[in-house]
Amino acid sequence: MQPLSSRERAYNFNELANNSFDILVIGGGITGAGVALDAVSRGYSVALVEKADFASGTSSKSTKLVHGGIRYLPNFDIALVHEALVERGLLLQNAPFLVNPVAFVLPIYEGDKHPVGMPFTTPKGIGLNRLLDAGLWMYDGLAGRRNISRHHHISRQEVLERAPTLISEGLKEGFIYYDGQTNDVRLTMTVLRTAARSGAVIANYAEVTGFEMSHDHITGAVVHDNIGDQQFTVRARHVVNATGVFSEQVESLTGHTPEIQVEPSKGVHLVLSREQLQLGDDAIVLPETEDKRILFIVPWESRAIYGTTDTGTGDLNHPNASQDDITYLLKYLNRYLSVNVTEDDIISTYAGYRPLVKPRQKNASTAKLSRTHAVIESPSGLVTITGGKLTTYRRMAQDTLDLISRRDSMKPVHPTESLPLQGSAAWPLTQHELQKRGTSLGLSSSIIQHLGGAYGSNANAVFDLIEQDASLGQQLISDLPYIKAEVIYACRYEMAMKPSDILARRTSIVLEDRERGQGVVDEVTRLMAQEFHWPSTEQQALMQTYRSNIQNQVLAEKH
Missing domain, CATH: 3.50.50.60 (FAD/NAD(P)-binding domain)
Incomplete structure (x- = not known):
């Protein structure tokens, strides 16, 4: 390799x-x-x-979706949606270990006027569900033979079975449609x-x-x-x-x-506990916001990703979720969910800038x-x-x-x-072999599943490291599936040069861990130091830099 x-x-x-x-x-x-x-x-x-x-x-700051962009349909961005749906199909084909189909629950409430950001409405919202149904037929149709699965109408009862924390008051019915999910x-x-x-x-x-x-x-x-x-x-x-x-x-x-x-548009996401939101395997679309945004709650390993916003610009090198962004997102989450989510429940936040191509006329909204x-x-x-x-x-x-x-x-x-991406070779068969090999090495099924989903057939190189040193099979953080061997793998095979490369990108520890990696940065740096022969002064400096960067980010969220 x-x-x-x-x-x-x-x-x-x-x-x-x-x-x-x-x-x-x-x-x-x-x-x-x-x-x-x-x-x-x-x-x-x-x-x-x-x-x-x-x-x-x-x-590294997306909603982790491989999707056609259902919100572009109401704006009649048909070419964009078609292009994205074709690409979604190609990714499912060329990177099967990295892209997984996910079902989206789209609830319809009494009084909804602009579900999925529709720029127009009908008198008193009558017949909106038929318009949505037609839009979803178009979404399926634009994907052609590469469609994941057809959307379908579901009853109020089934909406609540699939998304039990959605508020039931005013809920009429819903739809299920399908898109893809990946680790960006x-x-x-x-x-x-x-x-x-x-x-x-x-x-x-x-x-x-x-x-x-x-x-x-x-x-x-x-x-x-x-x-x-x-x-x-x-x-x-x-x-x-x-x-x-x-x-x-x-x-x-x-x-x-x-x-x-380029008109940078900031998208902010909150990472929450999947358990707290009682989120199953389906994603949820929050039907309506005053500014006609579309908000997703998406299951992501043991966490849920919720977002996104569409606001103006700031420091392009250090995008942060501001207090206003967090307040905005929590407002709609608590409007539609029966569990009350506060700032204390947020595991982490992240923000990134979309590079929207700017039209020449002034005052165009980035949304x-x-x-x-x-x-x-x-x-x-x-x-x-x-x-x-x-x-x-x-x-x-x-x-x-x-x-x-x-x-x-x-x-x-x-x-x-x-062209299959590296790690995709004979994927269903390889997946089965990884399960067998991982079990023989004493790894839990959640760790084996994570390694397969992150590396595909290259997970065998991670297993090789554990065969040479069994201690590398240990988890870095007790409630997350990342193991020590991944640190060595990232140094040897993925050009990780700093602790932040591993904690924030080769793994998603910075997003999924409540301490954002601060409790494990010493161990990660120690493992990297063995690979790079860093003196203790350099180790100390790297750990300190990581911690101060995280603390600065947390401070920025309070403003």
């Missing part, structure tokens, strides 16, 4: 500095990862650099690993600080190694800017006025901006891909590479449509 260790990272820096590439991708979120994989699959030589850790921006960071890491296996040279903590130009045309990028504190130039025939909400900043490094305007992506060429030759959503990352990458193929007078081919 392709190692992506710190040694590999150092080797990659040497490769980046001393070779010329066909394509340099800037940005290690899901979009950049997708572009790197599509490019290398078409036979291009590819480099990818990310200024922080992989998936450390918006790609694991998906990003899997796409990156698949690209690296095919020859892409990737590095995290590698920041583009400027461009090398010849006759006003980009020929390379100046890159700063933010860990080793060295600088070098990566030369490439084509440079792709896949930096999401930072697209404009990166484009301005060319010295030209940016071609695009109304479409999520359609745009591929834009700047006079310098820089290609920028922005907009879109997690679900459509593959299509965004394909459209970007089609532009580059045309530049190179080559006929575009689309290899990623049927």
